[in-house]
Structure formats: structure tokens, C-alpha cells
Amino acid sequence: MTKQVITANRLDDGLAVFFDTHANWSASITEAAVVEKGEEADTLLATASNADNQLIVVGPYLIDVDQQGGKITPVRYREQIRTLGPSVRPDLGYQAK
Amino acid sequence: MALVKNNLVVKDSWVKVDDEGDLPAGDILVSLTRWTEDRDALLARKGQVGVCLKSDENPEQILQDLSFFQVIALEFPAFTDGRAYSYARLLRERHGYKDELRAVGNVLRDQVLLMHRCGFDAFEIKAPDEKALQIWLDAQKEMTTFYQPTGDGRKTVMSLRQRKRMARGAS
Amino acid sequence: MYKYDDYDQQLVDERIEQFRDQVNRRLSGELSEEEFRPLRLMNGVYLQLHAYMLRVAIPYGTMNSAQMRQFAYIARNYDKGYGHFTTRQNIQFNWPKLVDLPDILTELSKVQMHAIQTSGNCIRNTTTDQYAGASFDELEDPRPWCEIIRQWSTMHPEFTYLPRKFKMAVTGAPNDRAAVAIHDIGLRIRRDEQGELGFEVMVGGGLGRTPMIGKTICEFLPKEDLLSYLEAILRVYNQFGRRDNKYKARIKILVHEIGAEKFAELVEKEWEEIRDSALHLPAEEIEEISAHFTPPPFDVLPALSSSFSEKVGQDEKFAYWVQNNVREHKQQGYAIVNISLKPIGGIPGDISHAQMDVVADLADQFSFGEIRSTHEQNLVLAHVKRDDLYAVWLKLDEYGLATPNSGLITDLIACPGLDYCALANSRSIPLAQRISERFGELDRQHEIGKVQVKISGCINACTHHHVGHIGILGVDKKGQEFYQITLGGRADENAKIGKIVGAGLSTDEVVDAVETLINTYLGLRESKEETFLDAFNRVGETPFKEALYGAR
Numbered sequence: 001m002t003k004q005v006i007t008a009n010r011l012d013d014g015l016a017v018f019f020d021t022h023a024n025w026s027a028s029i030t031e032a033a034v035v036e037k038g039e040e041a042d043t044l045l046a047t048a049s050n051a052d053n054q055l056i057v058v059g060p061y062l063i064d065v066d067q068q069g070g071k072i073t074p075v076r077y078r079e080q081i082r083t084l085g086p087s088v089r090p091d092l093g094y095q096a097k
Numbered sequence: 098m099a100l101v102k103n104n105l106v107v108k109d110s111w112v113k114v115d116d117e118g119d120l121p122a123g124d125i126l127v128s129l130t131r132w133t134e135d136r137d138a139l140l141a142r143k144g145q146v147g148v149c150l151k152s153d154e155n156p157e158q159i160l161q162d163l164s165f166f167q168v169i170a171l172e173f174p175a176f177t178d179g180r181a182y183s184y185a186r187l188l189r190e191r192h193g194y195k196d197e198l199r200a201v202g203n204v205l206r207d208q209v210l211l212m213h214r215c216g217f218d219a220f221e222i223k224a225p226d227e228k229a230l231q232i233w234l235d236a237q238k239e240m241t242t243f244y245q246p247t248g249d250g251r252k253t254v255m256s257l258r259q260r261k262r263m264a265r266g267a268s
Numbered sequence: 269m270y271k272y273d274d275y276d277q278q279l280v281d282e283r284i285e286q287f288r289d290q291v292n293r294r295l296s297g298e299l300s301e302e303e304f305r306p307l308r309l310m311n312g313v314y315l316q317l318h319a320y321m322l323r324v325a326i327p328y329g330t331m332n333s334a335q336m337r338q339f340a341y342i343a344r345n346y347d348k349g350y351g352h353f354t355t356r357q358n359i360q361f362n363w364p365k366l367v368d369l370p371d372i373l374t375e376l377s378k379v380q381m382h383a384i385q386t387s388g389n390c391i392r393n394t395t396t397d398q399y400a401g402a403s404f405d406e407l408e409d410p411r412p413w414c415e416i417i418r419q420w421s422t423m424h425p426e427f428t429y430l431p432r433k434f435k436m437a438v439t440g441a442p443n444d445r446a447a448v449a450i451h452d453i454g455l456r457i458r459r460d461e462q463g464e465l466g467f468e469v470m471v472g473g474g475l476g477r478t479p480m481i482g483k484t485i486c487e488f489l490p491k492e493d494l495l496s497y498l499e500a501i502l503r504v505y506n507q508f509g510r511r512d513n514k515y516k517a518r519i520k521i522l523v524h525e526i527g528a529e530k531f532a533e534l535v536e537k538e539w540e541e542i543r544d545s546a547l548h549l550p551a552e553e554i555e556e557i558s559a560h561f562t563p564p565p566f567d568v569l570p571a572l573s574s575s576f577s578e579k580v581g582q583d584e585k586f587a588y589w590v591q592n593n594v595r596e597h598k599q600q601g602y603a604i605v606n607i608s609l610k611p612i613g614g615i616p617g618d619i620s621h622a623q624m625d626v627v628a629d630l631a632d633q634f635s636f637g638e639i640r641s642t643h644e645q646n647l648v649l650a651h652v653k654r655d656d657l658y659a660v661w662l663k664l665d666e667y668g669l670a671t672p673n674s675g676l677i678t679d680l681i682a683c684p685g686l687d688y689c690a691l692a693n694s695r696s697i698p699l700a701q702r703i704s705e706r707f708g709e710l711d712r713q714h715e716i717g718k719v720q721v722k723i724s725g726c727i728n729a730c731t732h733h734h735v736g737h738i739g740i741l742g743v744d745k746k747g748q749e750f751y752q753i754t755l756g757g758r759a760d761e762n763a764k765i766g767k768i769v770g771a772g773l774s775t776d777e778v779v780d781a782v783e784t785l786i787n788t789y790l791g792l793r794e795s796k797e798e799t800f801l802d803a804f805n806r807v808g809e810t811p812f813k814e815a816l817y818g819a820r
Contacts, residue, residue: 013294013365054400055297058315077745078686079443082317086687088615088697092348093318155507159691175307177389179429186426191541207290207307209551214425242279245421246546247426253546254275254419255553262552 003065004041005032005072006048007082016082016094017057018049025057027094029072029083034065071096099229102197102219106226111147111168126170129154132162141163149201152180156188165192171217173202182215189216190248206232210240214249269330269638270560272416273382276569279422280382288370295367310390310428312383313369316690322361322369324376325385328396328438329357329415329641331381333628335777336639338379340624346372353609353626355379355681355731356435356640357395358386362688385420389430391421393504395437397445397475398642401561402650404598407457408465410440413494418548420495426584427502431509432517434502435474442761447643448480449473449763450735452519453501458646460488467494471501471531472523475729479765480520485532491554493539495591496547500539535685564651569601579658586661588710589672603654607647608671608679609663612708613701616682617645625666627660634660643732644681646674677786678704681732685725685742686749692725692744694749699723702779706737707786709774716786719800735759737801739766740778753779755785755812756804767809770817788815 004017007029018032026032033092035041042061047058064075068086074080085093100109114125115210120138126147147168149154156169163169169188171181171197180188189196199219200212209220209232222229246253272280294304299576308314312323339359347367349363354360364372372511376382385392394414401409418438427434437451448454454470467489473482489497502520508526510516523531545620580587584667595604607627609617612812630647631649634656640648652660660690664670673679680703683689685696709711722736726743735737739754750772757766773781786800788811793803804812 008321009315012367014315014317014318051297055295055302058301078317078748081686085318086697087695088701090685139333144327176303177429178511179389179427180507181384182426183503200813205303208429211425211428239289240279240282242282243273243425244279244422245424245426254279255273255550256546258273258553258556259550262556262570 002037003034003067004037004062005029005034005065006041006045006060007032007046007063007079008053008060011056011058014058019060020042023047025053029065030070032065032072034067034072037062037064039080099222099224099226100199100219101222101233104230104234105218107231109221112247113149125166126168129158132159136162140251145197147197150179150181151186156184158193160192163188164191166194166196167196168197168199168219170199170201170221173200173204173208176203176205182211185212185215185217186247206236209233209236213237214243214245214247214251217250269332270557270767271326276381276419277377280377280380280384281356283311283382283384283423284370291366294455302680306388306429310388311369311373313366313385314387314690316426316688319363319368319502319687320366320369320467321551321688322364322372323354323395323574324359324361324381324383325360325386325393326381326641328394328399328411329643330411330579331639331641332379333631333637333639335381336380336624336628336631338375342372342375343621343624344709350618350620351643352615352684353359353641353645353647355450355585355643355645355683356393357398357643358393359641360684375736387740389432389434390428391424391430391434391436393452394418394421395435395446395643397441398640398648399445399595399604399650400440400640402597402599402604403584404596404600404610405443406441406458406598407560408440409558410438410446410455412459412554412597413455413457413467413491414438415555415557415560416494418644420498420547421792424502426504430502430506431511432514432595434519436498439551444759444761447732447735447759449761450475450479450734451482453498454482455494456797464490466490468804469501471495471535472520472528473763474518474520475734476518477635477727478518478521478524479729479734480524481763481765482520483523483527483528485535486580487659492549492551495549496542496545497535497539499542499547500535503538508534514559520797546778553774563599564638566599566602566651567653567732568607569653569655572599573601573654576654576657578701583658585665585672586658589661589665589670590657592672592676592714597651599651601654603652605652605660606642606667606674607649608673609646609669610673610677610679610704611668611671612673613705614668615697616680616700619647622772623667623669624818626663626669630660630663635712637642640709642669644679646679672710673713675718675720677707677715677719680704680721680723681736682723683730684723685723689725691728693727693741693744694725696723696725696731696742699740699751699775699778701741703782706779706783715796716790717796717799719786719789721782732759733757734765735763736766737804738782743772745772749775751775753778753781753785753816755809756801758801770811784815785812790810 013034020031084095111199145167149170293299314321388710436453440447450473456468469486593606635649682696682700686692714787722731722733723740724733735757754766
């Protein structure tokens with residue numbers, strides 16, 4: 001079973017965001033709604049891509065994640081970098097907090 | 098859908114005709130295919146004729162026939178397909194085409210000024226009349242400074258500078 | 269350098285208001301992202317992994333101190349305190365908000381800067397020799413021609429929706445520092461038999477998936493015909509360039525598919541029609557624009573400077589820096605200073621706001637207020653008195669800008685890669701940092717001598733890795749970063765595409781592999797004067813390949 005979450009970039013400031021369980025966009029992947037790849041994921045993506053959301057974010061898409069305990073980690077390192085920030089600047093991005 | 102021409106929304110009296118079937122009366126717009134196949138029949142009928150070119154149909158193919166057309170419509174299948182900008186300039190500036198040059202297809206607010214600079218004088222805009230006219234009027238006002246000489250008659254920066262130089266020289 | 273007149277300023281101001289309106293229409297939903305994307309790109313706004321990115325044009329890599337200070341201001345107030353100089357002589361900010369971008373552009377316009385056409389399928393910022401106007405080997409300063417091209421190409425109504433992006437470069441010197449042969453159009457100023465200056469025109473160079481060296485389609489173009497000839501090339505390309513496949517849409521593919529001769533014929537035919545049009549450049553216009561680039565008021569100085577020689581003798585660190593980062597100037601008593609943005613283990617091309625201010629101050633104090641950016645992601649003070657070099661060096665050194673590695677192995681060129689870029693397949697910067705650290709020891713770098721290492725994080729080849737002496741391309745192999753090495757490329761007047769040397773290497777292997785290549789070179793070179801590239805050209809790839817992969 002592949003788990004997925006929806007990510008996008010926020011329209012006004014461009015930051016990476018994640019579609020959460022309340023159908024809002026969150027800056028933290030830990031709040032993302034985790035769904036099964038397939039129909040469930042596609043349905044959620046349709047909601048995340050609707051006209052209202054097009055005014056909040058740019059280009060929503062699904063990413064594969066590992067879920068262990070409360071922790072959600074993207075599978076691909078590209079997406080890991082998006083949830084953290086530039087690997088060469090630990091002082092910047094979400095990882096800086 | 099509205100047709101904007103000469104700062105007005107005008108009624109489109111031209112009927113688009115399929116590649117098959119009878120030719121209706123009145124002014125008609127045909128494809129390049131239809132024109133090539135039914136040239137004689139099209140010329141024999143009453144009423145004016147215009148041709149609509151797809152973006153991969155270079156006007157080179159109709160240069161001999163320009164005098165027969167009262168409208169040439171150039172299609173933008175997507176606003177990112179910019180071939181028709183070159184076609185328009187060539188038709189106007191090199192081949193002396195004087196009648197209506199119509200932009201059709203994906204004709205959007207942020208491109209109509211560029212189209213006008215290249216010689217289009219009619220724009221088929223997918224919007225209600227009032228909105229379409231506003232789109233055209235807004236777009237036209239956005240830029241007033243132009244570097245490139247085209248056939249649109251707008252003054253270029255280079256010509257304005259030259260005039261300044263001459264004025265300086267005269268005084 | 270060029271100063272806007274009222275017309276130039278008005279165009280930029282109008283463009284900002286147009287963009288402000290486009291941003292508002294996107295935010296209100298009147299424009300879809302699909303419609304907005306090409307519009308924002310045409311104004312240098314990308315959406316990257318973490319945020320928006322703004323690419324600001326530095327026309328042909330020349331800027332003044334006020335402009336540099338404005339970059340510092342923007343970095344401090346709208347970004348995260350730094351900027352990144354790119355391989356096309358521009359600067360990028362990595363964290364601006366979309367809602368702030370119109371205001372940022374307004375701030376830039378106050379110092380005659382803009383982001384027009386720094387992306388999109390249109391004519392991009394023209395690049396040139398970073399030593400233009402200062403180098404002794406130059407036939408003519410290429411920058412007036414770059415400025416003439418800048419104006420002609422800015423918001424060109426016919427060429428704003430080309431099949432693909434379009435890049436031009438101009439060199440005024442026979443020693444090509446502008447890599448003109450790997451541009452869509454490369455212009456080389458040369459002399460004809462009568463001694464007149466004009467342009468050799470090359471077309472269809474480019475890297476990416478299908479790397480190609482440009483082909484000369486005109487041996488000698490009279491200067492006053494430059495714009496009509498460029499318009500002819502672009503018009504042929506706009507009509508006949510492929511639009512069915514993004515990867516085959518660059519002009520190089522058209523030139524390749526129909527052949528350079530046929531392409532030249534089409535251009536010639538088109539050109540004949542427009543040669544005497546309003547594009548013909550009046551002598552007064554050329555003069556007026558060239559007048560902006562007259563040499564600064566140099567002092568008359570002796571050839572030798574005793575105070576300079578004294579400092580070189582006293583301070584070994586300074587001497588090292590002079591040997592590596594200072595170049596000969598055409599004006600007696602002056603020198604060209606290369607400011608390294610490649611500290612050992614640092615991020616190539618990155619510069620903090622404080623460093624920007626320091627460079628601006630130095631330019632004002634010692635180099636007629638002028639600064640250059642280079643396609644190697646460094647900066648240049650083009651006109652420094654030899655007597656002032658020590659003072660300049662002290663200040664640069666204090667701010668970490670005096671790494672004496674210009675042209676050496678740690679002067680690596682690297683794209684932002686997957687640390688920032690949405691297109692990248694792998695990271696570039698961490699690899700650059702590790703190579704830099706591996707070879708960081710100064711004596712060793714000097715022993716190795718001149719060698720260019722270029723690292724791209726994807727096949728778009730922003731760092732021109734195909735023409736690096738050692739090129740490294742990052743690829744993604746089943747979720748892992750791998751690096752493919754090419755050898756023997758060069759971007760100068762003898763431009764050549766390097767050869768892929770073998771299978772991709774893992775992150776763990778690749779730094780060792782570079783060291784193996786360097787050790788192989790050191791082992792087989794005939795003398796210290798024989799550079800890496802010379803040695804490679806003499807012996808071929810086999811010894812290097814065997815050293816990397818074993819004899820097979």
C-alpha cells in the first residue's frame with residue numbers, strides 16, 4: 001500500500017505547502033492528509049485542485065510518503081528537500097525553525 | 098465571442114464554412130484546404146471571401162491570391178504559438194495586404210497589443226462584448242514606448258531620438 | 269556604462285505596471301496559472317522548490333555600484349540576505365513573495381534595472397566578455413552592440429512567443445571569454461581585408477540534450493546591418509523552428525535538420541528584403557550608444573609601480589592573489605581584478621548583502637564605480653590602479669572575497685541544482701563544495717594549474733558542463749543521485765563538446781573520481797606548462813578512462 005499526500009506551492013509567497021485533513025493548506029507535512037494511492041488519492045487531488053484552491057496554491061500534486069509513528073517523510077529526496085529547505089543552507093527554509 | 102475592430106465591437110458578418118458541403122450566400126471564411134480545392138467555385142459566387150490559416154500554414158501559399166481576400170484570419174491555436182506574428186508582418190509590410198487581418202483562436206489580453214503591432218486589426222476575443230472591448234482598450238494603453246520599427250505606424254524610440262538630435266542640431 | 273534616457277526609463281516603468289496588473293489578475297483569479305506562467309517567466313519570475321525566484325537582468329554583465337547596492341537592499345528587505353550570480357551574468361533572489369515582486373521591480377527600476385525577458389521563450393539577456401573595455405586583446409568594446417541588441421530585443425512584438433528561449437553572446441576579442449559558439453547566436457567582432465570591423469555570425473550553438481557548436485553563416489556582417497540580420501534570423505526561426513517537441517524547438521535543431529547552408533540561404537533571402545529598412549542603424553545612433561562606453565578617465569601612470577612590487581615582495585598571500593586573480597589591463601598602470609565568489613567549501617556564485625555593499629564601495633573607490641559579473645559566477649573590478657591593488661585585496665580578504673583561485677580547480681561552476689531548482693534531477697552545490705574542500709589546499713591547486721570543472725544538476729546544462737574541461741552532469745537513477753563525467757570540452761574560440769567518459773558515479777564515488785582524473789593528469793603531463801586540457805588533447809581519453817574504470 002503506497003501512502004500519499006498532496007503538496008503544492010502557495011500562490012502568494014511560493015512556499016511549499018501540504019493539503020491537510022481539514023482541506024486547508026499547511027506549511028507542515030506532519031499535518032498533511034495521508035491517503036492511499038489510487039482512487040482515494042485522486043479524489044482528494046481533485047478537491048485540492050478545484051477553482052477555489054487555484055486561488056490559494058499553484059500546481060497541486062501527489063507525492064509518495066512513508067508514515068511511521070506521527071512522522072511523515074516523503075520518499076523522493078526532491079520532496080524531502082522541499083519539506084526541509086536547501087540542504088546546503090540549514091539556516092533557511094522549514095528546517096531552520 | 099466578440100469581434101473587436103477599430104476600437105469598437107463590430108458585428109461579425111462573416112460565416113465560417115466547413116471544408117465539405119454547399120457554399121452559403123453572403124461573406125464567407127474558408128480554410129486553406131477549401132480555398133485550394135474550390136477556388137473557382139469560390140470566385141464565381143457573389144459575396145466576399147476570406148481565408149483562415151492555421152498556424153502551420155504559411156501565407157507564402159496564398160501570396161498570388163491576396164487580392165481576392167477581404168479577410169485573412171490567422172489562428173493562434175495556443176497563445177504561446179507565435180508564428181502568426183511573423184505571418185502578419187510579412188502580409189502587411191512585405192506583401193501589401195490592406196484588408197482585414199483577424200486574430201482568431203487563443204487571443205488574450207496580454208497578447209493583443211503585440212498582435213496589433215504586427216499588423217492585426219481585428220481580434221476575435223472570447224468574452225462578452227463589453228468585456229472584450231475593455232480588454233482591448235486596457236491592453237492598448239499599457240505600453241507607449243517601442244524600440245522596434247514595425248508597420249504599425251507607432252513611433253520608435255530610435256526615430257524619436259533622431260528627431261531630438263535634429264532639433265539639437267538646428268538650434 | 270549605459271545610462272537610460274527618458275524612453276528607456278518609461279518602457280521599464282510601463283512594464284512594471286503591466287506586470288503589477290498581471291500579478292493582480294492572477295491573485296484575483298482572472299488569469300489562470302497556465303496563462304500567468306509565461307507572463308511571469310517573461311519577467312524573470314520562476315516558481316522553484318521552496319519559493320518564487322526572481323532573476324534580474326544584468327545587461328551584458330556590466331553594473332554600477334548603485335545597482336549593486338540596490339541588490340543588497342533587496343536581499344535584506346525582500347529576501348534572505350543574499351543573492352546568487354548565474355552563468356548568464358544575471359543575479360537571482362531565491363525567496364521573494366509574489367505579492368512583493370512588483371515593488372521589488374520598482375526598486376530595481378530606480379537604478380535602471382529590470383527583469384524583462386530573463387526567462388520565457390523570448391530573446392534573453394545578451395552576454396559578453398567580462399573584461400570588455402579593459403582587455404588588451406580586444407578589437408572593440410562589444411558592449412555598445414549588446415546594448416543595441418538589448419533595446420531591439422526588448423518586448424519585440426514579433427519574437428515574444430518563439431518556439432523556445434533564445435540566447436545571444438558577443439565577443440570583441442579573439443580570445444573568446446563569452447562562449448559565443450554555444451549560443452543560439454554568437455557574434456564575434458572581426459576585421460575584414462579592408463580593415464573594417466564587423467561581425468562573424470554563428471548560429472545554432474547550444475547545449476542541453478543535444479549539444480552543438482554554432483555554425484558560421486556569415487563571415488563578415490557590416491555593423492550597420494546588425495539588427496536587420498538578427499531580425500532575419502529570428503524571423504526564419506519563428507516561422508520554421510519546431511513547435512511539436514519542446515526538446516527539438518531550439519534553433520540548433522532547425523539549423524541541424526535543414527543544414528547550415530540552407531539555413532544561411534533562408535536568412536540571406538529574408539535579409540535582402542529588410543536590409544535597407546528602418547532597422548538599418550544610423551551612424552549617429554551607433555555613436556550615441558557607443559558614447560556611453562567610452563573608456564573612463566584613466567590617469568597616466570608609469571608601467572612599474574614600486575609600492576605594488578614592494579607589497580608583492582612582503583606579503584605572500586597578496587602575491588598569490590595577484591598571481592591568480594589579477595589580469596593585465598590595456599591601460600598602463602591599471603589591472604583587472606577578479607573577485608572570487610568561490611570560497612573553499614562555499615556555494616558558487618552566492619554573495620551576501622554585506623559583501624555586495626563592500627564590492628560596491630570598492631568599485632566607487634577604486635574602479636570608476638563599475639562592476640562586472642562573469643559567466644563563471646564571479647565578479648570583476650575592471651579598472652584598478654596597480655598601486656591600489658593592495659588596498660582592494662585587504663578589503664576583499666576581510667570579507668571572504670579574495671580566494672586566490674580564479675581559473676583553478678576550486679573556481680567551480682555549479683548550478684543551484686536540486687537544493688533550489690524545480691527542474692533539477694540532482695544536487696550540484698554539495699558536490700561543488702566537496703570538490704572544493706578536497707582541493708582546497710592552495711599549493712596543490714597551483715600545482716594542478718588551470719582547469720575548469722562545471723557541474724549541472726540536469727540536462728538543461730545551465731553551467732555548460734558539456735564544455736567544461738571536466739564536466740559533471742547530475743542524473744536521477746531510481747531515486748538516487750548519480751553523476752556522469754565528460755572530459756575535454758571547452759567554451760573558448762576553439763569550442764568543443766566534451767566526451768562522456770563512462771558510466772555514472774555515485775555521490776560517494778564522484779569526488780574520488782575527480783581526484784583520480786587530476787592525479788592521472790599530473791602523472792602524464794610533460795611539464796607544468798601543459799594544462800589539463802592540453803594533456804587531454806595530447807593523450808586522448810584512454811588513460812583517464814582506464815584510471816577511472818580500470819583497463820577493459
